[in-house]
Amino acid sequence: MTAEPLVLGIETSCDETGVGIVRGRTLLANVIASSMDEHARYGGVVPEVAARAHLEAIEPTLQAALAEAGVTLDELDAIAVTSGPGLAGALMVGIGAAKGLALATGKPLYGVNHLVGHVGADLLRPPAAVGTAAGSTAGTPAVSDDRGELELPTIALLVSGGHTSLLLVRDLIDDVELLGETIDDAAGEAFDKVARLLGLQYPGGPQIDRAAATGDPRAIRFPRGLTAPKDRERHRFDFSFSGLKTAVARTVEAARDRGDEVPTADVAASFREAVADVLITKALDACAEHGVPRLLLGGGVVANARIRGLAEERCAAAGVALRIPPLSLCTDNGAMIASVGAQLVAAGRAPSPLDFAADSTLPVTEVQAV
Template identity: 80%
Template sequence: MSLVLGIETSCDETGIGIVRGSTLLANVISSSMEEHARYGGVVPEVAARAHLEAIEPAIRAALAEAGVTLADLDAIAVTSGPGLAGALMVGVGAAKALALALDRPLYAVNHLVGHVGADVLRDDGTALELPTVALLVSGGHTSLLLVRDLTSDVELLGETIDDAAGEAFDKVARLLGLPYPGGPHIDRVAAEGDPAAIRFPRGLTLPKDLERHRYDFSFSGLKTAVARHVERLRDAGQEVPVADVAASFREAVADVLTAKAVAACQDLGVPRLLLGGGVVANARVRALAEERAAAAGVSLRIPPLALCTDNGAMIAALGAQLIAAGHAPSALDVSADSTLPVTHIQA
């Protein structure tokens, strides 16, 4: 089994992971989230500079955690896209340097497929059954995939046509005076609220929308509806029931995400659903997914929560799977691609 070091720098987290086959040896994450908090969102240039500062210490920490040296590595894997261009360049540049200096093969892989690959690192001994529908929900991506083969056959069923779910959480949190990042804070506040207090819209769920966008998502209208509701209350001099607004907003997001994901499983005859991405940490999304999957006879898999957010371990895992499947390495002139399609598993 190959010993692979994975590098993930697609957004605001510098992730370095080391795996041997499907066994996790190290998972080090250095986040620049606090630096972005003052701006209320990720600033690409700040993220890229933070990666430059964090990447070497993170690599050293991962090697120490795994108890291996650079000379022990069999291959280097790196996220080449999609993501923030400047941030991706830092990771790709570091991976190329390591591959060249160590004379090791380089595997440039897709960030989104990496989230699916995280599932092979489960410590419960159960293997990922394919095909599976995968719902990936994060700050920058909301995608519904059909994964027939992790290393060679991934189909995009649908994606967000505007804001990603994570972006909507951040924007609504700002409206409610909650800190960045919005997801955890809305989750915390929503626990005290009534999810049925306000009926916020469910984007792209009307019959006319489902004809063209059955598996697509839209959260821009939901965000606007929350903003208008809050503005009306404030203009009328009324107190904003933050907990109820947060709970109702969270329910709308979870409702759409889980309904479309389970519908895809039923439509395609695939009784398996995998969740990935940082928003999967949201308690209501997980609970509603479990409830609806069980009712539909669909088995639900959620990778360890530590591996749901962006991390290098999932990239190393996907690299190891590519090696095991006999795929040739990527060329050393591979470049970062901020819009890399999910169908391109390896660049």
């Protein structure tokens, strides 16, 4: 088997239809069609709307990726697709498309874990500056190649609308351990809910970021969930943002009850600081506990300026090497799935059986659907 297999990856776990193509660790195409605008009217992702949007977007997104990469389906060595975790209906669309392509072309198919895909994104390097493909709502800006190779083991902090997970990655395809995860709202979900409380638009992350720019992050001391000494034994590396969301709601209600104007900028800045503080504190605690001086950030919420900034500050102080893939590869995308698929192919792993199903709660320890 070639050491640099040509792999097409399909990602449909939530509200973005992603198709990416890689050759080994070289990124050739990364095309994303987002249905975010359709969900904005509801203030959050609606599973049925997401699934229908994937059905409409999958074929043109696939064609755009093939055109961007300059390859044909016949040239592929394999096809990879997200098998979970994610929204069941959305996953089914991608899996159905991938199985159809595999049967039609005779190419091997690999079901890939979505969360491991976020780590696999960091492996990718560009052949040169890669531009946005025509017809895509989000393409691949030039990807920096100055980060060096990903060293393992590494601690990985994955933060998105649906997941907040802390992983110990000893080997990308053989040894991924879940250290902790959210026990209620994911961080991205908390951003969306707090934005709604403040009268800001969906998605909440960018809106909170903009509002917080002129606020004081020390104006309100919001709670840091699961950081008290009593929580360390059972939930040392787990996350909880529901209490923080409730505290924001009470602050907003109290201001309105007094007839005062809600201090939106200060609330946004203080809320953002609380989220960033918890995320980075627990991630660096995991680095110290496991003796791993490396931290990888992934997931769409990594686009938040304060989370990145605080990670840079504290990692530098702790002597921990920080890695953040280009933002185009942090959000859900097909290239990250293709990246893990390419590693599975290069390692000589047998393809996934064609009867594997979507698994909305797939554990991170199951890198490949079998």
